[in-house]
Amino acid sequence: MKLKLFAFIILTAVAQSFGQYVSGRLSTSFYGWQGRSISNAKLNFLRGYETIQLDASQGKFSLGTNFQVSSDFTEKPGTDPELRLTSFVLRARRIADLVDVSVGRQFVFAGVGNGMIDGASLKSSFLDGKIGAQVYGGFTVFETRTLSWNKKLADNAFYGAQVTGSPLEQLLVGASYMKRTRTPDAFRVVRTDSLFNPYLVTVAQTPNEEEYASVDANYTINPRMSVYGRADYDLNYSLLSRGEFSARVGVLPAMHVTAGYLLREPRISYNSIFSVFTSNSTQEIEGGVEYDFAPTIRTFARFGYVAYKDDNSQRISLGGSYEFLSASFTHNVGYAGDLNGISIQAVYPLRDRVFIPSVGFGYGSYKVSADDATNTVLNASLGLTYRPMPKLSADVQAQVLQNRLYNNDVRIFLKVNYWFSTKLN
Numbered sequence: 482m483k484l485k486l487f488a489f490i491i492l493t494a495v496a497q498s499f500g501q502y503v504s505g506r507l508s509t510s511f512y513g514w515q516g517r518s519i520s521n522a523k524l525n526f527l528r529g530y531e532t533i534q535l536d537a538s539q540g541k542f543s544l545g546t547n548f549q550v551s552s553d554f555t556e557k558p559g560t561d562p563e564l565r566l567t568s569f570v571l572r573a574r575r576i577a578d579l580v581d582v583s584v585g586r587q588f589v590f591a592g593v594g595n596g597m598i599d600g601a602s603l604k605s606s607f608l609d610g611k612i613g614a615q616v617y618g619g620f621t622v623f624e625t626r627t628l629s630w631n632k633k634l635a636d637n638a639f640y641g642a643q644v645t646g647s648p649l650e651q652l653l654v655g656a657s658y659m660k661r662t663r664t665p666d667a668f669r670v671v672r673t674d675s676l677f678n679p680y681l682v683t684v685a686q687t688p689n690e691e692e693y694a695s696v697d698a699n700y701t702i703n704p705r706m707s708v709y710g711r712a713d714y715d716l717n718y719s720l721l722s723r724g725e726f727s728a729r730v731g732v733l734p735a736m737h738v739t740a741g742y743l744l745r746e747p748r749i750s751y752n753s754i755f756s757v758f759t760s761n762s763t764q765e766i767e768g769g770v771e772y773d774f775a776p777t778i779r780t781f782a783r784f785g786y787v788a789y790k791d792d793n794s795q796r797i798s799l800g801g802s803y804e805f806l807s808a809s810f811t812h813n814v815g816y817a818g819d820l821n822g823i824s825i826q827a828v829y830p831l832r833d834r835v836f837i838p839s840v841g842f843g844y845g846s847y848k849v850s851a852d853d854a855t856n857t858v859l860n861a862s863l864g865l866t867y868r869p870m871p872k873l874s875a876d877v878q879a880q881v882l883q884n885r886l887y888n889n890d891v892r893i894f895l896k897v898n899y900w901f902s903t904k905l906n
Contacts, residue, residue, distance in 0.1 A: 504902035505535040514892040527554045541574045565626040567597075580605040586622065591615050592657025593695035593713050594641035597622035613645040621663050636664040636688040654698040663750070664688040689750035692716040695723075705731030717751040737771040739783075761790040777804045792816035805829045819855075820847040837866040839878075858884040874898045 513527045532549045546569045552562040570585035581604040588597050600619010606612065618640030620632065641659030648654070667685040674680065697711035706729070713723035727741035743765040749755050769783035780801035787794045794815025800808055806827045813820040822845035830837045841862040848855045864878035875897045882890040 501539045501905050502902070503535070503537045503905060505533070505900075507899045507901075508532040508534075508896060510894070510896035512892065512894050514890070525555055528552070529554060541576070543572045543574075545570050545572070564628065566628055567626055589617050589639075589641075591617065591641060591643035591659075592655055592697065593693045594639075594643070594657055594659030594661075596639060596661070597626070598639050600639075611647045614643070616642045621661055623663070632664065636662055638662050651701045652698065653700075655696065657695045657697075658693070660690070660692045662688040662690045687752050689753045690717060691748075691750050693722065705737075715746070718746075720746060722746045722748065735773045739767075739769045739771065741765075741767045743767075764788040778802075787815075787817065789816055794818075818847060818849045819851070820845060822847075835868055837868070839864045839866070856885050858882070872900045 508531070510530045510532075511527060512530070513525070516524050516526055528551060530549055530551045532547070534545075534547045536543065536545045538544075547567040548569070549565045549567070550562055551565075566586055568586050568588065570583050570587040572584075573582045576582055582601065583603075584601045586597065586599050587602065589595060589602060594617070598617060598619035599622055600617065602615060602617035604613070604615045606614075618638070620634060621637045621639040639659070639661040641657065643655060643657035645653060645655040665686045667683055669681050669683050671679050672682045693713050693715055695711065695713040697709070699707065699709045701707045708728045709726070711723065711725040712721060714720070715722040721744065723746070724744035725742070727739070729737055729739050731737050744762060745765070746762045747760040749760065765785060765787045767783060767785040769781060771779070771781045773779045778801065781799070783798045785796045785798075787796075792815065794813065794817040796811065796813045798812075799810045802808075806825075808823070808825045811820065811822040811824075822843065824841075824843045826839070826841045828837060828839045839862070841860075843858075843860045845858045846855050847858070859882070861881045862878055864876065866874060866876050868874040876895070878894045880892040880894065882892075
């Protein structure tokens with residue numbers, strides 16, 4: 482835990498010397514469960530997490546960061562303590578009253594391009610916001626969010642752009658492009674020669690590549706009617722990767738009808754080993770009805786049909802909510818397997834939201850194919866949130882799972898949050 486303390490001290494010192502306004506959140510959490518070793522011996526695990534979010538601003542400039550340090554208190558893996566940096570970005574707003582600049586580790590959401598980069602992004606708007614543009618680029622950040630800058634930019638780059646426009650007040654259209662390459666770390670394995678003598682071989686993998694272009698549009702015809710469409714094109718495989726259309730119509734003051742269509746190709750990186758296998762697209766159609774019996778009583782019913790190359794599957798989902806209670810039922814049949822599932826959740830605030838107990842329950846019966854035996858799964862949770870003051874809260878939750886592999890899986894989660902904000906002289 483020395484690492485998190487050192488990082489927090491450094492970030493606090495930077496913020497105080499940098500900004501006039503400082504805000505953030507400290508989250509300490511623990512997750513405990515029981516597992517088994519390779520020899521099938523029972524082991525108790527308790528993992529601790531410290532998440533630090535810190536934001537400082539002064540005038541047009543701001544500094545934001547979010548990172549997490551975790552470690553296991555029982556079984557120590559070789560990677561502990563583990564540091565994951567989600568963001569560390571310096572922003573400058575409206576430079577020359579034209580462009581916003583962000584530099585550092587940041588999350589990008591720009592049409593078809595979304596993900597983390599270690600780099601820079603520029604945003605701008607014209608004609609009173611009717612036209613917007615964003616350009617970004619940098620190193621690809623892997624899912625582990627670790628700090629590693631020993632990779633070549635040519636083999637681990639993520640860049641793209643998006644342009645949006647509003648030719649009509651109710652219409653928003655966009656066009657975007659992205660290209661991302663990722664090279665997994667090289668690793669060493671033992672091989673044998675013709676005489677079965679062992680020797681080490683370094684396996685270096687080629688970069689996996691994704692390159693897409695996309696257009697999308699959202700048209701709000703009136704407050705009760707809207708449509709949305711999107712098309713993603715894979716430039717490496719020269720095919721339509723995703724086609725989507727959805728609509729929502731208010732036929733009565735308390736009733737809405739929804740409809741949607743989705744065409745998807747498996748998203749497989751170019752040069753990936755999975756690209757040598759044959760893959761097929763799926764088409765999905767869904768229709769639904771939403772009806773509000775009262776402002777606090779809302780219900781929905783949806784039917785979906787998924788078409789595969791030589792088969793299909795269907796699903797029905799029903800549900801609703803009443804004040805602090807929500808419930809849903811799902812029934813799936815066909816190629817994707819048979820499933821019947823029930824889910825119930827309840828959250829009831831007490832004492833002006835100082836105490837917020839919660840309970841959840843889920844049950845499902847399923848089988849992968851018609852010839853398989855039916856399996857059941859049961860899960861339940863019981864939790865409590867305690868907030869004695871707006872800046873401080875504590876959460877505790879017990880989780881239970883039973884299925885054909887785990888007879889009784891019990892887990893405990895505990896979390897304490899502290900929010901702070903101050904203006905510096």
